[in-house]
Structure formats: structure tokens, C-alpha cells
Amino acid sequence: MATRSATRAFPLLLVLVAVSLAPRPIVAGHAARERVTASARTYAAEPGDTIRYVIHVSVDGLRADAVRRLGPRGAPHFWRLRIEGAFTENARTDYDFTITLPDHTCQLTSRGVLGPQGHGVTFNTDDPRTLEQVHGSYVAGVFDVAHDNGLSTALYASKSKFAIFDRSWNEVNGASDLVGPDNGRDKIDAYVNNGDTEALADTFMANMRVSPSRYSFIHFADPDGAGHAYGWESAEYFAAIRKVDGLLGRIFDLVDGDSRFLSRTYLLVTADHGGMGVDHSDAANPADYMIPLYVWGPGVPAGGDLYRLNPFTRLDPGSGRPGYASTPQPIRNGEAANMSLDLLGLPNVPGSTIDSAQDCDAAVPGALPSVSITSPLPGTKLTYPSDVEIDAAADPGSGTIARVEFYENYVSLGADSTSPYTYMWKGVPFGRYRVTARAVRTDDLASTASVDFEIASTTAVPPRHSMLPVPPRVFPNPFDRISTIAFSLSAEDEVEITIYDSLGRRIERLFGGELGEGAHELSFNAEGVSPGLYFLKLRTGDAVRSAKLMVVR
Numbered sequence: 296m297a298t299r300s301a302t303r304a305f306p307l308l309l310v311l312v313a314v315s316l317a318p319r320p321i322v323a324g325h326a327a328r329e330r331v332t333a334s335a336r337t338y339a340a341e342p343g344d345t346i347r348y349v350i351h352v353s354v355d356g357l358r359a360d361a362v363r364r365l366g367p368r369g370a371p372h373f374w375r376l377r378i379e380g381a382f383t384e385n386a387r388t389d390y391d392f393t394i395t396l397p398d399h400t401c402q403l404t405s406r407g408v409l410g411p412q413g414h415g416v417t418f419n420t421d422d423p424r425t426l427e428q429v430h431g432s433y434v435a436g437v438f439d440v441a442h443d444n445g446l447s448t449a450l451y452a453s454k455s456k457f458a459i460f461d462r463s464w465n466e467v468n469g470a471s472d473l474v475g476p477d478n479g480r481d482k483i484d485a486y487v488n489n490g491d492t493e494a495l496a497d498t499f500m501a502n503m504r505v506s507p508s509r510y511s512f513i514h515f516a517d518p519d520g521a522g523h524a525y526g527w528e529s530a531e532y533f534a535a536i537r538k539v540d541g542l543l544g545r546i547f548d549l550v551d552g553d554s555r556f557l558s559r560t561y562l563l564v565t566a567d568h569g570g571m572g573v574d575h576s577d578a579a580n581p582a583d584y585m586i587p588l589y590v591w592g593p594g595v596p597a598g599g600d601l602y603r604l605n606p607f608t609r610l611d612p613g614s615g616r617p618g619y620a621s622t623p624q625p626i627r628n629g630e631a632a633n634m635s636l637d638l639l640g641l642p643n644v645p646g647s648t649i650d651s652a653q654d655c656d657a658a659v660p661g662a663l664p665s666v667s668i669t670s671p672l673p674g675t676k677l678t679y680p681s682d683v684e685i686d687a688a689a690d691p692g693s694g695t696i697a698r699v700e701f702y703e704n705y706v707s708l709g710a711d712s713t714s715p716y717t718y719m720w721k722g723v724p725f726g727r728y729r730v731t732a733r734a735v736r737t738d739d740l741a742s743t744a745s746v747d748f749e750i751a752s753t754t755a756v757p758p759r760h761s762m763l764p765v766p767p768r769v770f771p772n773p774f775d776r777i778s779t780i781a782f783s784l785s786a787e788d789e790v791e792i793t794i795y796d797s798l799g800r801r802i803e804r805l806f807g808g809e810l811g812e813g814a815h816e817l818s819f820n821a822e823g824v825s826p827g828l829y830f831l832k833l834r835t836g837d838a839v840r841s842a843k844l845m846v847v848r
Contacts, residue, residue, distance in 0.1 A: 348560040349635045350546060351437075351512045353402060353628075354539050355395060355454075356519030358527060358569035359384045359585040361536050367705040369823045370536060372543040373589075374705040376564060378731060379743045380591030381599030381657050385611060386626045388568050390618050393575050393583040394419045395519065396456050398567035400426070401629035403436045403460060403512065405647035407619055412648050421456040426463040435645045437510065437632035438464050438482035443474040444641050446509035449485035451499050453492050453516040461486040484508065492517055496542045500549055507555065510635060515539045519570075525825075527570035527582070530848070533823035537803070561592030561638045561658075565628045581614055588626055592638070594660035597733050597741040601626055601657065608654045619648070630655050663742045665690045666699065666734035675748040678811070679725045687716040687744070689734035702731040725750045725815060727808050749808055766840045767833050773845035774821065780805070780831060780842075781816045788835045794819065794844070795830045802829065821846045 363384065367374035376382060389401050389408050397408045400416040404426075407413045415430040426434040438448045438460075450460060461483055462468060469480035485502055489495040492515050499513060521535035543564070550556045564587075568575045571582035578584060588601065596604065602611040610623040617625055629649035636643060637653040644651075670686040677683065685708075689696045699716035701708040708730075709718050716732070727749045735741040767782035780792065792805040802824065806817060819831075821844075829844040 345640075346555075346559055347509070347639050348507065348556055349510050349638050350550075350560060350562050351402075351510070351631055351635050352543070352546070352562065352564045353399060353512070353514050353631075354518060354536075354564065354566050355514060355516040356522045356527070356532075356568060356570050356575065357536065357539075357566035357587060358582060359386075359587050361518075361533065362587065365533060365536060365540075365823055368820050369533070370540040371705050372540045372547060373536075373564075375547065376543075376562070376589035376591050377598065378702060378705050378733065379595075379597050380562070380589050381595050381597075381601050381604060382587060382589040383601040383611070383626055384585075384587040385602075385613075386565065386586050386588040386628060387612065387616070388578070388584045388586060388628055390616070391578055392417065393568040393578045393580075395454065395567050396420075396459070398628060399457070399514070400460075401627070401649070402565065402567070402631040403438070404434055405437075405629050405632040405644050405649040405651065406434070407629065407648060412646065416459075419456070422459060423462075424459070425468050426459065427468065433470050434463070435470065435647075436460070436464065436482070437512075437635055437644060439470060440636050440641050440644055441510040441639065442478055442482040442484075443472045445475060445478060446639065446641075447484050447507070448482065449499075449502065449508035449511045450483050450487070451495050451511065451513045452486075452488045453490050453495055453514050455488060455490075457488060457514060461488075490516070492539070492542060496545055500545065503549060503556075504553070510639065515542060519575075522570045522575070523573050526573050527575075530823065530825040534802075534825050537823045541803070558593050561590065561595070561635075563631060563635055563638075564589040564591075565631055567628065579616065581616075584616055585614075586628060588628065588630070590634070590638075590657035592658065594658035594663065596659060596663060596739075597743040598735075599657075599740070601655070603739070604657065604659070605655055608652075624649075626655060659740070662692070663740055664692050664694075664696060664734045664736050666732050666742050666744045668730065668732050668744050668746045671730075671746060671748045673746045673748070675746075676809075677723075677748065677750050679723075679750045681723050681750055683720045683723050683730075683748070683750075685718045685720060685730050685732065687732035687734070689714070689716060689732075691734075691736050695737045697735050697737045700733040700735065702733070704729055705731065723750050724817070725810065726806060726817065766842050767831065769831065769842050769844055772843075773847045775847060776820065776822050778819050778821070778844060779816055780819060780833075781814070782833060782840075783814045784810055784812055784835070787811045788837075791832075791834045792817070793832050793834075795832065797828045797830075819844070 362370050362373040388398050392408050396419045397416050400414045404414050414434050441448050464482035466481035469482045472478045487498050517535040521531045525531040550560045566586040569582050575583045609626050612625040633643045633650040633653050666689045668687050687699050698710045698712040700710045701718040729745050729747050731745040733741050733743045790810045791807045794802040826846050826848045831842045833840045
């Protein structure tokens with residue numbers, strides 16, 4: 296691996312953490328490229344409550360309709376972005392190119408590809424040149440502005456061709472720092488290139504816990520690889536999106552579980568292109584040029600439409616393909632660099648042409664309603680069978696609350712338009728749940744609150760169910776979409792249920808938590824999973840049992 300890291304003095308909130316845990320990113324031992332270098336850096340002191348983080352994720356080959364087609368059961372963490380963040384699933388790529396490297400260069404520089412101001416990367420190979428050599432003069436990017444303003448940066452890539460960014464902005468080829476203290480030419484503190492996206496995510500998580508980057512770019516290539524190999528309509532393609540959805544879930548867990556990041560982190564998720572058949576290179580094909588863009592974080596209106604939030608500066612193009620001369624412009628993936636900097640409170644990328652005015656807004660701090668869930672309380676554990684009353688309190692701030700919507704793991708349950716806002720969820724099966732209340736004002740601005748609770752056990756043991764150590768029962772099996780997994784416990788125990796493919800790769804963790812003595816059932820939704828043989832592993836405190844599952848189409 297090649298990772299490059301430059302150690303800085305962190306803002307006051309982070310100094311003790313960095314000193315006590317270690318100031319350098321972790322070097323992972325995977326077959327990948329990672330380089331770590333150290334140099335002196337100086338951070339400007341910031342009050343703790345002004346510190347912000349941006350995690351910019353590019354999902355290679357994510358077509359505009361894919362998340363909607365999977366639904367909240369198939370892609371719950373993408374749907375969390377839709378329910379809790381602002382988004383459009385009608386953004387655009389570069390006008391002339393719907394190819395990985397050109398469009399990722401757009402994302403990181405906020406420039407188009409062609410023309411005197413374009414970055415000039417028209418190729419899609421591991422070219423040995425720098426961006427300066429390609430363009431003819433230095434091309435600044437999001438890393439320049441963040442670095443030169445004293446913020447730490449990181450790039451995590453899952454394709455080797457992304458080395459052009461590390462090479463272009465390293466300690467030799469990066470521009471001089473002319474902003475405040477001289478932080479050197481090396482614009483990317485940590486660079487990791489690993490084709491194994493699970494391992495890539497492992498390294499990102501470890502580095503963020505030890506030495507957090509204020510701006511991180513992460514590239515997940517899985518959907519693109521599946522699209523080329525099997526097609527953009529294939530089950531393998533949707534399975535790859537489900538895999539990335541799990542990686543997004545890990546990022547959410549990182550943010551939710553660390554007070555340094557909670558309510559201070561923005562997640563910006565977009566794509567380089569879509570695809571049709573086994574290709575994506577037709578820049579005039581709507582399936583190739585239509586992509587999503589999601590923004591989640593403090594001050595971002597929950598469920599907000601990015602076009603409605605920017606009515607004077609951006610225009611929804613419908614199914615059209617406007618060029619760069621059209622006004623207003625559509626939202627493009629090339630907004631990512633300047634939007635990230637805007638969320639960090641920093642100026643635009645020098646020489647940028649997309650969102651150079653930083654007028655594509657996603658956050659409206661101080662203007663949103665507030666909402667809280669008063670019942671159930673976080674961590675509540677109920678006994679099966681249970682009816683769960685969800686109660687919420689909402690304050691419009693200004694204006695009037697139109698309704699409070701209720702969700703279970705981002706699946707809509709219902710809504711209430713009258714205070715006190717309540718939803719009675721009847722017959723909740725066992726498992727762990729996140730319930731979300733979204734308070735929507737009459738001007739459509741909204742906020743959310745969520746709590747996690749558990750339905751923990753059953754008691755009766757029908758004769759048809761076996762007791763461990765007999766393997767769990769799966770029915771129907773073979774199956775097309777939905778199958779039921781039935782098992783019984785002889786005593787209360789911690790249980791984990793996981794699905795693996797025939798190569799031993801984890802597909803989905805169905806359940807993890809405490810269950811009581813008795814009979815239990817849960818469903819496995821195989822939508823988006825390729826046909827074939829899978830293995831279920833049921834682990835308790837003193838036993839592991841497995842079963843085969845056959846998905847057929």
C-alpha cells in the first residue's frame with residue numbers, strides 16, 4: 296500500500312485524542328498501495344463547536360434509479376440519506392464524458408473536462424502524468440483549499456488509476472501554500488489505494504478513530520465492476536449496491552458513535568456515471584449521465600429536494616442533457632469539491648467552473664424545525680409480542696408543523712398531523728429497530744430524530760421447531776425473493792445470524808442481539824442477491840449452526 300500522511304497539531308478538541316492514540320494513520324496489511332510520510336503542519340485553533348468534517352463518497356457506476364428500485368429494505372443506508380438528508384436522483388455528470396477518471400477529476404476539481412478551463416483528463420487509464428502535465432498548467436482541487444487552510448485531508452481509492460491525484464498533489468508536484476502558515480506542498484495527508492472495498496473501509500475507520508481527516512474522499516468501485524461483468528440490470532449489480540450500502544452503514548455507525556463527529560459531520564454521496572447493458576461510455580444516454588447526489592449532516596433539511604432548495608441557481612433538467620452554457624445549470628457531480636468546501640466554511644477551488652460561486656446550498660442552519668421522540672426511549676427492550684407506541688414532540692421554530700412522519704428502519708409507517716404526534720405500531724416482531732420521526736413544516740423544511748430499541752424474546756416453543764444444536768430451518772428453500780428462518784433457543788442467549796456466499800464473503804448480517812428462550816423466526820429478503828448457493832450461520836454463546844439457502848430466479 297501507499298499512504299502518505301502529514302501530522303499536524305490538531306484543534307484543541309482533538310489534541311489529546313491524537314496524542315494519546317497515535318498521530319498517524321494506520322497502515323493496513325492488504326494487497327494494496329499505501330504510503331505514509333510525515334512533515335510539520337500547523338492547525339489554526341478553532342472553537343470545538345465550529346469543527347466540521349466532510350466525508351465525500353463516490354459510488355462508481357451508481358445509476359440514478361438504483362437506490363429507489365432497491366427500496367429501504369434493500370438499501371436502508373442510502374434511504375437514510377433520502378429520509379434524513381437532502382438529495383436529487385436527477386443530477387448530471389460532465390456533459391462530454393460519462394467515464395470514471397474524467398468524472399472523478401470533475402468531482403475533485405469542480406471543473407468540466409474540455410475547454411481552456413477544463414481539467415483535460417479525457418483518458419481512463421493509469422496515466423503516469425500529473426494533472427498539470429495534462430492540462431498545461433497547475434490544476435487545483437479540493438485538497439489544495441482544505442490543506443492550505445490548515446485542515447487534514449485523505450483519499451481512499453479502490454482503483455489504481457486514482458494514483459494520478461496522489462501524484463498531482465504530492466510533496467513534489469503540489470502547489471506552494473500561500474494561505475496563512477506554510478503547510479507544504481503535499482495536499483493529501485493520507486492516500487490509500489485498495490481494490491478490496493471492505494478492507495478500504497476498515498482502513499478509513501481506523502484512521503478516522505486515531506487521526507481524523509477533516510475532508511475525506513472515499514471511492515467504492517463495486518457497482519461499476521458488477522455492471523461491466525454482468526450488466527447494469529443484473530442481480531449482481533444490485534448486490535454490489537447492497538454491499539456499498541453496508542459500507543455506508545459503517546460510516547454512519549462511526550459518525551453516530553463518536554462525539555467528535557456526531558452533529559459535526561457532513562456526508563456527501565454521488566457517482567461518476569450510471570450505465571446500461573455492460574457499458575457507460577455514451578455521454579448522450581440518460582442511463583449513463585443521470586446520477587444521484589445526496590447530502591446529509593447538520594442543518595440539512597430532512598428529505599429536502601436539492602433543486603427546490605436552490606430555485607434560482609439550479610434547474611431540474613427533467614430527462615434533458617444541458618450543456619455548460621445553459622442557465623441555470625443542473626446539479627452535477629462536479630459540484631462536490633466546492634460544495635464540500637462550502638460545508639467546511641472554506642472558499643472555492645481556484646480555477647473551478649462548476650459551483651464556483653458556491654451557490655448550490657444543502658444546509659440551512661438555524662432555519663429548521665426541531666423534533667424529538669419521547670417514547671420509546673433509546674435502548675428500550677420490550678418482550679415479544681409487543682405493540683409499540685411511538686410518540687414525538689415537534690417545534691416549528693417558525694411557521695407551523697404540517698405533519699410528523701414515522702419510519703421503521705427508513706420504511707414508512709405512517710404520519711400524524713395533530714399534536715401530540717403518535718403512531719401505534721402493532722405486532723412488532725422480534726429484532727432491533729431504529730424508529731425515526733420526521734417533522735415537516737408547511738414550507739416543507741424538515742428535521743428528524745431517531746431512537747433504537749429492541750424486541751428481545753419469545754416464550755412458547757411450538758413442537759415443529761427444533762432446539763439447538765439442531766440447525767435452523769429455512770422455508771421455502773429454494774426460493775426466489777423471501778424465505779423464513781426458524782430456530783429455537785433452550786435459554787436466553789446472544790445470537791448473531793449472518794449470510795455468506797459460496798466464496799465465504801459476508802452478504803448480510805440479519806440479526807445481532809439478545810433473544811430469549813423459545814421459538815424465533817425472521818425473514819431473509821434476497822432481492823438484489825444473485826441466484827446461487829448461500830450459507831446461513833447462526834451463532835450463539837456456545838454453538839454455531841449453519842444451513843444452506845438456494846436463491847433461484
